[in-house]
Amino acid sequence: MKTLRLILGDQLNLKHSWFKQPNEEVMYCLFEMRQETDYVVHHIQKVVGFFAAMRQFAEDLQAQNHEVIYFKINDQQNTQKLVDNLTSVIDKFDIAHFEYQHPDEYRLDEQLQSICNSLSITSKAYSTEHFYTHRNDLSNFFKGKKQYVMENFYRDMRKKHDILMVAGQPEGGKWNFDKSNRNKWKGDEQIPTYKQFKTDVSDVVTDIEKAEIKTMGRFETKTFGYPITRKQGLEQLKYFCEALLIHFGDYQDAMHTNETYLFHSRLSFAMNLKLISPKDVVNTVLNYYHSHKKDIDISQVEGFVRQIIGWREYMRGMYWMRMPEFKLENALENKNTLADFFWTGNTKMNCLKHTINNSLDNGYAHHIQRLMVTGNYALLTQTDPDAVDNWYLGIYVDAVEWVQLPNTRGMSQFADGGKIATKPYVSSGAYINKMGNYCDACHYNKNKKIEDDACPFNSLYWNFLDDKRQFLANNFRMKMMYSVLDKMKPEDLHQLKNKAQHIINNQNDY
Ligand code: FAD
């Protein structure tokens, strides 16, 4: 009498205690399914990356003498639905007990609970053994609090896990080196060659084409650049420590027309599929730092560690604390459609052109491109957060809902009314110009407001503040901007609003 264990596509953790030794009584299953490829239009590289990593993971388990059943997307016995695939495998192999790891996505969590309730055999759920925190740790941490400030959680994590602490105090005398992490990159620090894996995935691409799965984005090379195995994930991590950590913090927020990744790690895909864990990442970075202290400043390391034990764990906690209502929130009542150029990159706005083309070419954009270029524009044009979510959930290779949704709907679109961000992340062209060189070669002029060649972000910004006054004017952190708006001459505001409305109504002409 056998046990069947399900492994989802983002649960490829070879170090999980399940796999310590093979057991004749246990069979593992992995399914490539239309239920997962079709709930949103995904980037072609994302679908390819998931399937390639799943196939390799199944092979690695088999090489360790685990029994594995794998359904490829075009296999005849594949029903394309989790419930039907599980039921048929359970029947066929006379399975007596079913086990799974807690999904990180609410939708799948609900589905698996309902499947287990309907099964006539026993079942059990396990931890994925991936994160530092449990699903509900964050809601317990913030119990009774009105605000959910990431910084408080982050400091607690530093103390609890003794990370960058010296005698109970933060190493370097400060918790936060954000101020030194805001440099524009002007080419003075050389960016090393990117580490691109060249995994041949042409067979996966062929299968996806044969299945006629609708995808977006570009993938000319058919060699996959991000890690698809634990070994590759660890190589990417080592490369990050040796080549990129030294300036990670300095240029964390920088943007440049010639540079796709700057000093970013590109580890999110490997981490989100659980090929490597946040503990692997943090411990490796700290070990490297401790043996290279004379070369690497604390500010670089703190800036990086904050992303992993701070933001990443915090976003997951917020997701579990706030779902399922979170997915429906639209606090600013935004209803406009997303511009067509989000799917093509075809716009004269240079910042958006570069960020969107980077996303279409590589399934990647770094944090500030996501937040202050595409996210900023979508919010300023008052786009329906459902449309914004769908785009972000599809376009990035690292996009899985537990981390995409809090970042998009919460942090970037302020649709949760300020639970994650204390004020909306909106700006005029000035911020984009401060952090990058996009404006230098733009069709639009960053200093103009209403002329034909004026930077669209400038009028959109004031129009947004004026339109959303009822929601934002009492926000303490917005007071200064509203006092500037209040001092504006009515005819000037009128002109700005006309210009902004023209942009919103004709987005695809800009
Ligand atoms: P690095 O800059 O090298 O950072 C290191 C790691 O820190 C990342 O790999 C990631 O695991 C973690 N990290 C950094 N910032 C965040 C954050 N805000 N939230 C959670 N983890 C973070 N990240 C995703 O993994 N999946 C998403 O779908 C996703 N959607 C986003 C949508 C929006 C609108 C925004 C503003 C951010 C989003 N992020 C998402 C967070 C962040 O942009 C990416 O994690 C990062 O760009 C991945 O590239 P990297 O690995 O080179 O990151």
Ligand code: SF4
């Ligand atoms: Fe973007 Fe405006 Fe700068 Fe052009 S001028 S790159 S639209 S911020």
